[in-house]
Amino acid sequence: MSARGPGSGGEDRRELEARGAASGSGEIKAPTGASFAAEQRPPASSGLPWPSGTVAPMTAEGMAALRGKRRSLFLGRILPYTPYIIQSGLAVTTMLLLILFAAWYTSVLQDVPKDLPMGWIMALLLFPLAAWSSFRTYMKPADTVFLLPVETKMNAYFAPAWRAGIIGKLLVTWLVMLVAWPIYIRVQPDDHADLWASLLLALGLKLLFAYGAWQEHRMVSARQASVFALLRWLLAAGIAVAWFRLPLLPAAAAVLIGAALYALALRFPAKHRVPWERLIAVERAQAGRAMRMLGWFVDVPTQDPRVYRRRWLSGVGKSIPWKPEEAYRFLLTRAFIRGDLLGMAVRLSVVGFVLMLLARVSWLGGALLLLFTFMIGVQLNGLRRQHTDSLWLSLYPLPEDSRLRAGLHVMLRVLLLTAAFMWLPFLLTLPTDPTLALGSLAAALVLAWLMRGSAARKWRKLEGEDD
Amino acid sequence: MSEQAALKVGNLTGGYSVNKPVLHGVDFEVGTGEMVGLIGLNGAGKSTTMKHILGLMSPKEGEVRIGGALLKDDPDRYRASLAFVPESPVLYEELTVREHMEFTARAYGVDPAVFEERAERLLKLFYMKDKEHSLSSHLSKGMKQKVMIMCAFIARPPLYVIDEPFLGLDPLGIRDLLDYMVEVNREGASILLSSHILSTIENYCNRFVILHKGRILVQGTLEDIRSASNMPGAPLEDIFDRLVRAEGAGGIQ
Numbered sequence: 001m002s003a004r005g006p007g008s009g010g011e012d013r014r015e016l017e018a019r020g021a022a023s024g025s026g027e028i029k030a031p032t033g034a035s036f037a038a039e040q041r042p043p044a045s046s047g048l049p050w051p052s053g054t055v056a057p058m059t060a061e062g063m064a065a066l067r068g069k070r071r072s073l074f075l076g077r078i079l080p081y082t083p084y085i086i087q088s089g090l091a092v093t094t095m096l097l098l099i100l101f102a103a104w105y106t107s108v109l110q111d112v113p114k115d116l117p118m119g120w121i122m123a124l125l126l127f128p129l130a131a132w133s134s135f136r137t138y139m140k141p142a143d144t145v146f147l148l149p150v151e152t153k154m155n156a157y158f159a160p161a162w163r164a165g166i167i168g169k170l171l172v173t174w175l176v177m178l179v180a181w182p183i184y185i186r187v188q189p190d191d192h193a194d195l196w197a198s199l200l201l202a203l204g205l206k207l208l209f210a211y212g213a214w215q216e217h218r219m220v221s222a223r224q225a226s227v228f229a230l231l232r233w234l235l236a237a238g239i240a241v242a243w244f245r246l247p248l249l250p251a252a253a254a255v256l257i258g259a260a261l262y263a264l265a266l267r268f269p270a271k272h273r274v275p276w277e278r279l280i281a282v283e284r285a286q287a288g289r290a291m292r293m294l295g296w297f298v299d300v301p302t303q304d305p306r307v308y309r310r311r312w313l314s315g316v317g318k319s320i321p322w323k324p325e326e327a328y329r330f331l332l333t334r335a336f337i338r339g340d341l342l343g344m345a346v347r348l349s350v351v352g353f354v355l356m357l358l359a360r361v362s363w364l365g366g367a368l369l370l371l372f373t374f375m376i377g378v379q380l381n382g383l384r385r386q387h388t389d390s391l392w393l394s395l396y397p398l399p400e401d402s403r404l405r406a407g408l409h410v411m412l413r414v415l416l417l418t419a420a421f422m423w424l425p426f427l428l429t430l431p432t433d434p435t436l437a438l439g440s441l442a443a444a445l446v447l448a449w450l451m452r453g454s455a456a457r458k459w460r461k462l463e464g465e466d467d
Numbered sequence: 468m469s470e471q472a473a474l475k476v477g478n479l480t481g482g483y484s485v486n487k488p489v490l491h492g493v494d495f496e497v498g499t500g501e502m503v504g505l506i507g508l509n510g511a512g513k514s515t516t517m518k519h520i521l522g523l524m525s526p527k528e529g530e531v532r533i534g535g536a537l538l539k540d541d542p543d544r545y546r547a548s549l550a551f552v553p554e555s556p557v558l559y560e561e562l563t564v565r566e567h568m569e570f571t572a573r574a575y576g577v578d579p580a581v582f583e584e585r586a587e588r589l590l591k592l593f594y595m596k597d598k599e600h601s602l603s604s605h606l607s608k609g610m611k612q613k614v615m616i617m618c619a620f621i622a623r624p625p626l627y628v629i630d631e632p633f634l635g636l637d638p639l640g641i642r643d644l645l646d647y648m649v650e651v652n653r654e655g656a657s658i659l660l661s662s663h664i665l666s667t668i669e670n671y672c673n674r675f676v677i678l679h680k681g682r683i684l685v686q687g688t689l690e691d692i693r694s695a696s697n698m699p700g701a702p703l704e705d706i707f708d709r710l711v712r713a714e715g716a717g718g719i720q
Binding site for chain 2 (some may be wrong): 323327334340394395399
């Protein structure tokens with residue numbers, strides 16, 4: 001599924017530069033790699049309102065333009081991968097899922113079950129979308145030196161980030177509500193929560209929680225910030241439930257009082273004017289996440305991994321044989337239990353587990369089990385990219401194929417474990433339909449094995465190309 | 468000596484670009500149980516020399532042998548004979564201090580019991596015992612450097628290549644590192660050490676190789692270098708100063 005992407009050519013770049021310097025032309029021939037996207041663009045089209053080479057004036061316009069420039073540089077790194085993502089089958093899968101969804105949606109609309117708890121469902125759909133807040137600031141570590149002197153003017157820099165952070169998510173929220181609305185009014189035609197008021201509420205909540213999330217970034221105490229983040233999610237859930245479950249007056253009162261108290265509470269914690277270090281860390285994590293998501297489809301240069309301590313897993317990997325051939329497995333296992341990949345595998349397994357609880361009685365359950373095993377397997381392909389460029393892997397006396405073997409070993413173990421976990425609800429099906437229950441398990445385990453085989457072939461090919 | 472030399476850099480020419488080598492005919496040895504100081508200005512070619520020794524760069528001309536073996540002949544033996552302490556710490560963010568040491572011990576095939584013993588001693592020696600379970604991202608620059616040093620000493624190979632180890636180390640760390648280097652040296656290990664703190668390494672290294680613009684200006688014991696530069700009894704720093712400045716003016720008269 002993955003394709004070999006552009007931008008893996010740091011070597012080529014040096015070579016090109018060396019060649020350019022040697023030939024005296026001073027020009028680098030337009031490279032095709034993503035990492036050169038910035039260089040490809042002629043300076044005149046940088047989008048800045050002044051000629052290239054001018055020192056950007058630190059006006060509001062200048063600050064906004066600086067962020068705009070950084071944004072386009074980031075997009076320049078990402079966009080060249082788009083064709084590879086489409087090739088990877090994402091477009092086809094998305095189309096297929098859309099068609100399936102449309103068919104399901106039409107059938108539900110034609111025959112809406114009257115006992116559907118639509119109030120709860122609407123609240124469940126609205127609250128995460130309302131609470132979800134993030135901002136792309138494109139801040140860099142050097143900003144603590146070069147932008148610190150203009151700290152008082154940084155709002156001009158952040159304004160586009162706030163706008164972009166709110167508008168995109170608001171549109172998604174509205175879209176989800178608009179799609180769910182026809183079902184909602186068929187089940188509860190007389191409810192007070194009418195469409196316009198609900199869309200307006202979504203707008204209000206997005207503004208409120210975006211403001212709240214920004215204040216969390218500014219808080220001096222990280223502990224207070226996490227408490228407020230929790231509060232944001234709880235309040236979002238509370239307001240969403242109140243709006244769709246209570247009569248108009250109590251609902252409106254709950255929304256207004258909750259929002260007012262929250263806004264008031266946000267004023268108390270001590271805050272930085274600009275939370276430099278936090279914003280830089282958050283930005284790095286977000287950029288890393290974007291690159292890792294790309295990494296599901298294309299071979300992209302790895303970013304700084306995000307690390308979680310996860311003390312409760314510190315015993316994992318202790319039993320790995322104490323041999324040079326298995327040393328890399330030790331490193332990879334530790335990296336896996338503290339990295340993002342584990343989080344993704346767990347999240348998907350839990351969602352899969354819940355879906356299996358609902359769907360375990362029909363063939364759909366088996367199909368979903370295979371789908372989720374497949375999705376986890378696709379993500380685990382990221383194991384190959386862990387520490388690809390590590391200095392120590394080239395210096396330590398490790399056998400050549402130990403990276404590949406360890407990656408496949410960990411991948412298969414995780415796939416088998418998650419597939420078995422997601423299959424557990426089928427235990428309830430076992431007495432009534434043992435063929436379905438055992439057949440699903442067998443199919444999932446075979447799929448796990450096949451995915452390992454496919455990864456082995458693909459990784460070997462990619463290793464060959466790297467060499 | 469060259470047959471038994473722990474490290475033999477033979478007439479090495481090379482660099483990042485094929486047409487513009489950084490090193491020109493660099494030729495020196497580190498004997499068994501010897502500590503050799505590689506010194507030079509920024510950009511003199513010290514790190515490039517080390518990268519060639521580590522096998523991260525390939526020579527355009529010449530060769531590098533460790534214990535008589537070339538990297539391509541016997542990569543496993545070559546790698547296992549060498550530990551490296553880089554100028555800037557390179558750590559895995561997902562590993563703790565102790566896990567870095569454990570990974571190194573596993574890779575070099577150090578016996579688990581021996582590992583435990585060495586790890587305990589090193590953690591205490593470098594005042595890192597209370598940090599052994601900290602993730603590397605939570606360490607200061609100097610502590611990260613200590614992790615690099617401890618990993619190298621966990622492996623106990625016959626040759627250490629140590630690049631600017633004192634940067635960021637606290638005064639006790641510098642002293643402990645020097646003492647430890649002397650200890651492994653006495654046990655027969657060889658060390659190639661690059662540093663700018665000439666007054667410190669003057670008393671520790673058996674011999675010195677002074678690099679300038681990718682060429683060896685002079686090499687030998689402190690006495691050899693003193694007589695080559697007509698500066699009897701002078702400290703290394705003064706000799707280095709004179710040699711390098713004189714090179715700019717056309718050499719020592």
